[in-house]
Amino acid sequence: MSLSFVRTxxxxxxxxxxxxxxxxxxxxxxxxSSIPNTILTIIALYLLVRLAVGIFPWIFLGVWDAGSLSExxxxxxxxxxxxxxxACWAVIADRWDQIIFGYYSADQYWRPILGWILIGVSxxxxxxxxxxxxxxxxTVATAFVYPFLVWGGTIWPYLMAAxxxxxxxxxxxxxxxVTAGNAFSSVxxxxxxxxxxxxxxxxxxxxxxxxxxxxxxxxxxxxxxxxLAGFALAITIGVVAIAASLPxxxxxxxxxQSNMLIVNKLSTGFIEMIRGVPLITLxxxxxxxxxxxxxxxxxxxxILAIMILVTLFTAAYIAEVIRAGLAAVPKGQYxxxxxxxxxxxxxxxxxxxxxxxKIAIPGIVSNFISVFKDTVLVSIVFPNDxxxxxxxxxxxxxxxxxxxxxxxxxxxxxxxxxxxxxxxxLSLEKRLQTGHR
Amino acid sequence: MADAAAPPSEAFRLSMLIYDSRYRSTTIQIxxxxxxxxxxxxxxxxxxxxxxxxxxxxxxxxxxxxxGYDINQTxxxxxxxxxxxxxxxxxxxxxxxxxxxxxxxxxxxGLVGGVLRLSNNWLVSRLVTLYVEIFRNVPVLLWIIVCMLxxxxxxxxxxxxxxxxxxxxxxxxGNVAATNRGIYVPQPFFESGLGSAGMNFLVMAAVIIxxxxxxxxxxxxxxxxxxxxxxxxxxxxxxxxxxTVPFIxxxxxxxxxxxxxxxxxxxxxxxxxxQAPLIGVWLGLSLYTGTYIVEIVRSGILSVSKGQSEAAAAxxxxxxxxxxxxxxxxxxRVIIPQxxxxxxxxxxxxxxxxxxxxxxxxxxxxxTTLNQSGREMETILLLMAIYLTISLTISGVMNxxxxxxxxxxx
Numbered sequence: 022m023s024l025s026f027v028r029t030x031x032x033x034x035x036x037x038x039x040x041x042x043x044x045x046x047x048x049x050x051x052x053x054s055s056i057p058n059t060i061l062t063i064i065a066l067y068l069l070v071r072l073a074v075g076i077f078p079w080i081f082l083g084v085w086d087a088g089s090l091s092e093x094x095x096x097x098x099x100x101x102x103x104x105x106x107x108a109c110w111a112v113i114a115d116r117w118d119q120i121i122f123g124y125y126s127a128d129q130y131w132r133p134i135l136g137w138i139l140i141g142v143s144x145x146x147x148x149x150x151x152x153x154x155x156x157x158x159x160t161v162a163t164a165f166v167y168p169f170l171v172w173g174g175t176i177w178p179y180l181m182a183a184x185x186x187x188x189x190x191x192x193x194x195x196x197x198x199v200t201a202g203n204a205f206s207s208v209x210x211x212x213x214x215x216x217x218x219x220x221x222x223x224x225x226x227x228x229x230x231x232x233x234x235x236x237x238x239x240x241x242x243x244x245x246x247x248x249l250a251g252f253a254l255a256i257t258i259g260v261v262a263i264a265a266s267l268p269x270x271x272x273x274x275x276x277x278q279s280n281m282l283i284v285n286k287l288s289t290g291f292i293e294m295i296r297g298v299p300l301i302t303l304x305x306x307x308x309x310x311x312x313x314x315x316x317x318x319x320x321x322x323x324i325l326a327i328m329i330l331v332t333l334f335t336a337a338y339i340a341e342v343i344r345a346g347l348a349a350v351p352k353g354q355y356x357x358x359x360x361x362x363x364x365x366x367x368x369x370x371x372x373x374x375x376x377x378x379k380i381a382i383p384g385i386v387s388n389f390i391s392v393f394k395d396t397v398l399v400s401i402v403f404p405n406d407x408x409x410x411x412x413x414x415x416x417x418x419x420x421x422x423x424x425x426x427x428x429x430x431x432x433x434x435x436x437x438x439x440x441x442x443x444x445x446x447l448s449l450e451k452r453l454q455t456g457h458r
Numbered sequence: 459m460a461d462a463a464a465p466p467s468e469a470f471r472l473s474m475l476i477y478d479s480r481y482r483s484t485t486i487q488i489x490x491x492x493x494x495x496x497x498x499x500x501x502x503x504x505x506x507x508x509x510x511x512x513x514x515x516x517x518x519x520x521x522x523x524x525x526g527y528d529i530n531q532t533x534x535x536x537x538x539x540x541x542x543x544x545x546x547x548x549x550x551x552x553x554x555x556x557x558x559x560x561x562x563x564x565x566x567x568g569l570v571g572g573v574l575r576l577s578n579n580w581l582v583s584r585l586v587t588l589y590v591e592i593f594r595n596v597p598v599l600l601w602i603i604v605c606m607l608x609x610x611x612x613x614x615x616x617x618x619x620x621x622x623x624x625x626x627x628x629x630x631x632g633n634v635a636a637t638n639r640g641i642y643v644p645q646p647f648f649e650s651g652l653g654s655a656g657m658n659f660l661v662m663a664a665v666i667i668x669x670x671x672x673x674x675x676x677x678x679x680x681x682x683x684x685x686x687x688x689x690x691x692x693x694x695x696x697x698x699x700x701x702t703v704p705f706i707x708x709x710x711x712x713x714x715x716x717x718x719x720x721x722x723x724x725x726x727x728x729x730x731x732x733q734a735p736l737i738g739v740w741l742g743l744s745l746y747t748g749t750y751i752v753e754i755v756r757s758g759i760l761s762v763s764k765g766q767s768e769a770a771a772a773x774x775x776x777x778x779x780x781x782x783x784x785x786x787x788x789x790x791r792v793i794i795p796q797x798x799x800x801x802x803x804x805x806x807x808x809x810x811x812x813x814x815x816x817x818x819x820x821x822x823x824x825x826t827t828l829n830q831s832g833r834e835m836e837t838i839l840l841l842m843a844i845y846l847t848i849s850l851t852i853s854g855v856m857n858x859x860x861x862x863x864x865x866x867x868x
Contacts, residue, residue: 050578051578051579051580051581052579052580052581054578054579058577058578058579061574061577061579061581061582062579062581062582065579065581065582065585066581068585069581069585204471204472204473204476204477205473205476207476208476280483281483281486281487282487283487283490283491284486284487284490287490287494293850294846296849297845297846297849297850297853298806298842298845298846298849299806299807299809299810299820299845300806301809301810301812301820302809302820302824302838302841302842302845305824305838305841306838306842309828309834309838310834310835310838312508313504313505313508313509313834313835314501314504314505315504316504317504317507317508317511390595394596394597394598395597397597397599397600398599398810400599400813401810401812401813408597408599408600408603424607424611428600428603428604428607431600432596432600432604435595435596435597435600436592436595436596439594439595439596440591440595443595
């Protein structure tokens with residue numbers, strides 16, 4: 022047996038065949054792997070090119086500087102004698118303020134802008150759990166400062182509304198200390214504080230803030246809510262609805278999870294009734310019917326009424342999200358809370374709700390997206406929201422005939438907001454998943 | 459030791475209503491009920507008093523009064539001499555029509571999009587993602603308005619079809635005219651039908667149902683033969699013929715023919731007009747809801763664990779059959795409940811048609827009848843009750859389905 026050949030040195034490594042690396046291979050596996058795939062790719066490419074050729078020149082060759090649509094057309098006629106027309110973005114440049122800020126006068130624009138910055142800051146500790154907790158004070162303050170910035174007037178009514186919470190808390194502490202040892206101490210303290218706060222808000226805060234306003238008229242220009250328009254209105258309705266609906270939604274979700282028959286049925290009935298009707302019917306209720314349900318002579322601000330009904334609507338949907346979160350908390354957590362001897366309130370506050378709300382946040386964010394999108398329904402009853410403003414602008418003789426530029430711009434703004442929020446909720450879902458499994 | 463197990467017998471004290479868990483829940487429920495009833499009666503009392511002061515106590519009598527307004531799209535016979543009740547019915551049918559059309563189209567979009575989104579073709583799956591992100595992040599009302607405007611402000615008016623050398627011409631071999639007032643298509647009618655539209659419809663439905671029964675019987679027979687001999691006879695062509703041939707024969711017997719839309723004067727006459735608002739609402743709702751269904755289909759198919767398709771491959775089942783016999787039945791369990799809740803959303807969103815002038819329930823009962831009769835309370839409550847009934851019916855179906863497909867055990 023003899024060896025005819027023994028290799029003494031290694032071959033140089035060869036590069037992979039060109040058909041398995043690089044862009045060609047990528048295209049082969051991802052675009053042209055089979056005949057149907059190739060056909061699909063060609064169709065998709067064709068559609069994409071058609072779309073790009075149709076839309077991009079229209080967008081990018083548009084005119085930004087003109088006073089009216091006819092001026093735009095004159096510019097196009099000058100530039101392109103063959104009669105081609107492109108986007109007349111001048112309408113956005115001309116009416117930017119109106120679309121974004123509604124009917125605030127130019128020297129008041131700092132108010133909505135400051136309000137939005139505050140909302141952004143106050144959302145941070147809610148959305149990102151790792152930020153300093155002291156930011157939560159900003160969140161609480163925003164609840165009173167934002168309405169002040171939006172509606173203006175003197176500072177007192179907003180301050181007095183905030184003081185009402187302090188009054189309630191103070192009465193609770195005093196009554197609890199006075200009646201300590203009594204069997205009904207907690208009942209007396211809680212009901213006493215609720216009654217005191219109610220008396221404060223309904224009876225006292227009005228006259229007191231009126232008197233203070235006369236003595237010290239500190240404040241900014243008052244603003245009627247029916248002049249609230251454009252994205253300022255959309256953002257205000259969205260933020261008010263989501264913030265005001267959260268406590269109600271938690272109560273409804275706990276009610277629906279409760280095994281007390283009456284509480285359970287009432288919560289379920291409310292949630293199902295609200296979820297069963299379209300939002301537009303609730304807006305009709307706000308604008309047309311709400312005045313009948315209040316004592317005669319009550320003056321109902323229609324925008325405020327819409328905010329209340331949108332809040333109820335949102336609460337019903339978020340309640341379902343929170344209920345799903347409550348159901349997702351493992352049963353062992355409830356049992357652990359019981360075995361530690363925590364009562365219902367403490368168990369919910371310290372053990373169950375923190376976990377349930379954490380699970381529910383992505384759902385709450387997606388509900389916020391839908392509320393924000395649903396604010397355009399206001400345009401069916403009032404020409405105030407972004408779509409209503411678009412109608413107003415199109416009715417103007419300068420911009421009569423504008424269609425796609427306006428709706429395209431409004432769609433773009435909505436898209437940017439909603440896309441960012443949905444990305445956030447997606448990233449949150451991923452983070453929560455790794456935390457639990 | 460028996461004494462230790464027995465609870466200490468205490469005299470009842472008032473504080474036990476709060477601190478004793480045996481009584482506490484009853485106390486809370488009674489307090490809640492009292493507060494709820496007080497609030498409810500306060501609101502109801504205000505409403506009754508305010509309405510009485512205006513001289514219009516709650517009364518649904520207006521539903522039988524003459525409506526006095528016309529509706530541009532009616533599925534049943536209607537004109538301004540009919541009652542408000544009939545107008546409500548017309549609106550309800552229009553709502554159901556656009557909801558049904560929207561559900562069908564959205565499902566088609568969703569199925570095709572969901573499958574394409576999962577395809578290994580990079581370009582196509584990105585394109586579908588682009589479509590989903592663009593359409594779901596913009597309000598549906600804006601899409602409805604955009605779809606409506608793309609008909610009314612880009613398609614030619616009927617006037618453009620006139621003359622010897624018209625600017626626009628009818629498409630699909632001169633059968634369909636796409637104008638800014640809507641799309642005119644040929645209308646089918648029966649030359650020798652059974653007298654009334656209802657009878658014709660009944661006969662057609664009967665033939666189709668008979669076909670379905672035959673197909674079921676045929677499949678059952680094929681199953682029995684398979685059990686006995688091991689070979690399953692090919693049933694496809696027989697089933698196909700059973701579903702189509704009798705129907706085609708029926709169409710010939712009843713003399714099916716089409717009336718083409720023709721330009722007479724300033725507008726098209728004859729044929730069937732699919733009005734611009736209907737197309738706008740239908741397209742807008744379908745495109746918007748379709749994005750949600752794309753995601754539902756995708757997540758449904760992804761929810762079936764990979765082991766299932768590997769097991770099917772190990773059994774030697776071909777890829778196509780794996781999809782239809784192994785993956786889809788399990789994916790549908792996830793897909794269908796979400797799909798039905800999207801149908802519910804679409805039906806509720808169809809109420810936005812009022813913004814583009816679609817004569818749905820909100821436009822007839824909630825707007826024109828409200829204004830004509832001046833009965834805000836009754837019309838809006840009735841409107842909400844009708845929508846609530848539709849929603850509860852759909853969610854009842856969904857709960858029934860959920861129960862029937864629930865995994866037993868575990």
